[in-house]
Amino acid sequence: MTHINALDPGASPLDYYGFELRRLREAAGLTQRQLGEIVNYTGSLVGQIETARKVPTLEFSERVDAALGTDGLLSRLVELVLRNQLPAWFRQVAELQARAVEIYSFETHMVHGLFQTAAYARAVLGVLDQTHLDDRTAVRLARQRIFDKEEAPVVWAVLSQAALYQEIGGSATMRAQLAHLLSFEGTPRINIQVLPFSAGAHTGLQGSFDLYRFERDPAIVYTEGYGGSGHPTANRATVKKCSLRYDHLQAAALSLRDSAELIRRVMEERYAEQRDSDGDPVA
Template structure:
């Protein structure tokens, strides 16, 4: 018996998606190989998707709705399914991020996920040398998180970067250049503020590492702190106050938004061929 035959559709959103995809495909009289061909993917990959061994793509979801006449059924399921690309400990943060009205992010090594390009994110994940298929799933999930910035009323995003983020190349020079262009473009949005703490600022309040402060409409603000193996969400008032004070101190020593853009442009010059 194939693994897909033993799936319980009530076990998770991913299991429901996989079993419903297989059921509707078989009702339509379409073989796995034929659907894979129309989806421009290997039959082995579609087989893994129907067995919950791989995550479905957005393109596959759109194609299935078109072929099976299911409206936007699979497209509506996809954002829920994609959360399975996140580690279980990270999923609560994704929910909080979606609910946040203000996001204040400090980063010392990499551009925050909400502003990463696909190629840059791929380089970041690849540096950890995981399974190649998992890298693509993680990149897809990271790109999906960015939809909150395209909402009619997006969260206010304030990003403070250590200059190290601009100088540490991730991927090829072209990948890094495109990433810095993405950061500069984000700075043009009225809901965003981008600042850089230059090297010559010396020691600063963020030396302990990256963190984010999320302001929510309902409930207290929370802090997310990155770690080696996994991150941690802190909601205790004293921790939130400490993070907010650290962020205030960082913005005080950072360059102004205008001068920060100049420094980012300067870093891009170093990537010129």
């Protein structure tokens, strides 16, 4: 077991967070158990975070900041911690998403990570690897904080109809995931369109891709492959071709209103909430 005194605050953002959490707690004269009781977490969890064996969440950080009067120190630091927990090859992409003023995405078979619910993300991430699943899920969901920025990016997402039918995590998870997509209905900065099966052959047949546009920097196209690798490129010819592909995908996709209606219909017909004989939802 790692001893807290052995932590090197310069080793990683996670180690630094643990070091600071312990310093702040001890300065307040609290034990791990006492702090846990105040913020409604277990003392064991506080200890695991202090020893860099557990990744803190934003909620945990906000509660500790409020309890210890740290002026948001841990809440600011946790963003760096969570970003550092991303796979090395994906950190650049997360940075691009955070800086982009416009994001255009096309997904062929599942919901984009920026719109995934916790249960859906957990099911996706746990297909081949169940280790540290809670932490990895929290890290993925943390990327969605870009929507909370004062100047949040404008996002257009084209989603293949197949993604609505690909049952990931079970019926209840899919129902909640589709309901989450519908929660963005009427939000000017987040626009979700469905590419229907009836579109036939389309310009996205080669696979999913993202297009990021920035205030001053050149646009970047991002594609993902097997083997844990991503491929961002600012090549002007590639960006131009993918921009044209995306224009055609949007033209072939359903309107925002019709897309929402299709999502709602699939949610109700394919993933209808199961009820018992008394009419109560079945867990």
